[in-house]
Amino acid sequence: MYRKEIKVLDCTVRDGGLMNNWQFSDDFVRSVYNACVEAGVDYMEIGYLSSEKAFDRNVVGPWKFCKDEDLRRIVGDNNTSLKLSAMADIGRIDLEDIPMASESLLDMIRVACYVHQVDKAIELAHHCMDKGYEVSINLMAVSTVNERDLDEALADIAKSRVPIFYAVDSYGSMYNETVQHLVRKYKAAMPGKEIGIHAHNNMQLAMANTITAIQEGCTYLDATLLGLGRGAGNCHLEILVAFLKNPKYRLLPLLQTIQDHIHPLQKDIDWGYHxxxxxxxxxxxxxxxxxxxxxxxxxxxxxxxxxxxxxxx
Known part of the structure; x- marks a missing residue:
């Protein structure tokens, strides 16, 4: 499956934070960051961009906000090839909360939305692009969307400047055939845009669905260390890297962080297949x-x- 255009995105801290309100220690986040750097991972999604008005810092940790001072405490100036990403949920961030990319350590902002929010997602995505960020739109819960509404959303996104669009299996309900249908539909409706895959593991199909997405031409691949993520978790980063057979990626640094930080976390957090x-x-x-x-x-x-x-x- 070696393809030079493939980009691997780790979202361990962002998605995993849904299980503990992003209350990760600095050592934990720094270990994930160092592992991604050493393993040659392309992007690390270190958390969310959220408005301080939307969430209480006494309840959620710093990776729900990704303020520059918190980022710098972990990554310094990030003088590495690893790009940093954050996710922005429609309705949970104001435009003025997003700094210029030239003043931020973040390289990419991924806009997450539901189908009825696509117009707002395009507006936010364009705003982020105009501020200098790489941008994607991640359409959530697509398995519950009827074809007509999906077609209308895809037509709107096709006309936008947003270059990357994600196939997201929010409920872990998709089979290989569903992923194949969805990716083909996205590519046909939005020629020229890159497609990503974000799979959940409720039926232990996250890796299989990611492989299907790769075969269908997806180039952005989401995964997390030991599958750490909301509920059943995600496609396992270590399995994905082992599968890709790309010499730019290294497995050993990922295993070190899993051994030192992720696996011990299972004593406190019940993620993964249940x-x-x-x-x-x-x-x-x-x-x-x-x-x-x-x-x-x-x-x-x-x-x-x-x-x-x-x-x-």
């Missing part, structure tokens, strides 16, 4: 109900959860 996440993925449901169940004393009562979800249906 039956409740399988159930929500199979039902094409948001994982919030499974995450709540996993935090309860009934976490291993899989039958009760399945029955509850069917009642919910």
């Amino acid at each position: 039956i409740p996440y399988l159930v929500t993925g199979a039902l094409n449901e948001h994982p919030r109900s499974a995450m709540k169940w996993m935090d309860s004393e009934r976490k291993n009562d899989f039958v009760a959860f399945m029955k509850e979800m069917h009642d919910y249906q």
